[in-house]
Amino acid sequence: MTYKTVHIICFSPTRTSYRVAKEIADGTGIEHLQEHDLTLEDSKGCRLGKEDLAIIAVPTYAGRVSLTAIERLQAIQGEGTPAAVVVLYGNRDYEDALIEARDTAHSLGFIPVAGAAFIGEHSYSSPDMPIAQGRPDTKDLEIARDFGKQIARILQGTEDIQDISLPVKGNSPYKERPQRTPASPDTIRERCTGCGYCATICPTGAITIKDIAESDDNTCIKCCACVKRCPNQARTFFTPFREYLYQNFQARKEPEFFYPNK
Ligand SMILES: Cc1cc2nc3c(=O)[nH]c(=O)nc-3n(C[C@H](O)[C@H](O)[C@H](O)COP(=O)(O)O)c2cc1C
Structure with a gap:
């Protein structure tokens, strides 16, 4: 099967998910790129086919996929379309976000063929209390590009992607989302x-x-x-979380990858 177009599907307010997704997409070597950025309210939906490859990249909020991302993803539909599912997290933990991203992709008609968790500068990071500041950095982006190559290899080496099952880290049922407390900058x-x-x-x-x-x-x-x-x-x-995160999650974490069972 020749894949004609690689699609970036992302929700990315502070752009870390987008930047990683772009590097992965470039790494696949698929020439034609289309972007479906769901970050803004007027984001458009789309329907992808079997000759497309999707890179779905979303941020972790409280150990789950951002709820707004989940809502906006509903406008995207696959038709047995292979997808790499990617979550970004701010060096604390991604808990059940990747498994939720995988299941969501599946429910939308995609076949998850690879998964990854990357680290992005924490949304709450500030110059005086940096948390994963500057991530994804050059090294992360190189790794992301390699992951893109790896996805292309998986697709080349698989006769029928329908049979692929992708194990990822996380629990189902997912952890509960915390109650919303109204606040803003x-x-x-x-x-x-x-x-x-x-x-x-x-x-x-x-x-x-x-x-x-x-x-x-x-x-x-x-x-x-x-x-x-x-x-x-x-x-x-x-937010009181800033100091807590700054105090407890300084040790650098590295991206993690998940590939199909053979
Ligand atoms: C409301 C909220 C909750 C978050 N929860 C987590 C979390 O549970 N674990 C973590 O490591 N980072 C968490 N983060 C940090 C983001 O996952 C991280 O900064 C990510 O790179 C943002 O993606 P974006 O740049 O695509 O918006 C949270 C950020 C926000 C705004």
């Missing part, structure tokens, strides 16, 4: 120019510009895209 008035960039990158449309940026606590998913990507560093998010 604050704006440093003196730094905010009211440019509105944060509102354009907010995945849930939680930000409005009055004279400065203001978030709606009930709509915000605390992804910290606005904090990380504000050109004037005008956004901050207070």
Whole structure:
């Protein structure tokens, strides 16, 4: 089987999932690339076929796949389409996120043929309390590219991908999602120019510009895209988890991979 197009399907507020997915896609050597970025509210759905390969990359939130990602993935459909499932996590743990990503892909008509967990700078990382700062770094991206090559090898060496079963780390039933506590980043008035960039990158449309940026606590998913990507560093998010993560998860973790049972 010749695969014509590699599709990146991602939800990636702070872009770590996207960057890893892009490197994996490039590594497959499949010439034609199509991106389906589900990060923004107006993201479009798509239907993929048997000659497509999907790289599905999503962030871990509280040991599960981000709920917004799960919701937006429902607009994507495969038809026996092979998929690599990839989760990003902020150097703490991905717990049941990868198994949930695998099962979700399967329920949408994909055949998971490889899995991986990569480390991305934690959404709550800050310059004074860095957590996996700068990840994925050059080494991670090289590894991601190699993983892409490995996926291409698996597909070449498999007659019928229908028979593939992919074991990954994680438990089912998945751990419970924590109860939602309404909160959102604050704006440093003196730094905010009211440019509105944060509102354009907010995945849930939680930000409005009055004279400065203001978030709606009930709509915000605390992804910290606005904090990380504000050109004037005008956004901050207070969470007690930051110090806990900083204190306890400094030791560098490395990407993990899962391949089909022979
Ligand atoms: C609400 C929330 C919950 C998170 N939970 C976890 C977690 O359970 N374990 C972990 O290691 N990182 C966790 N993270 C960090 C993200 O998984 C990590 O920063 C990821 O790289 C973000 O992906 P993105 O850049 O594609 O948005 C969490 C981040 C947020 C915003």
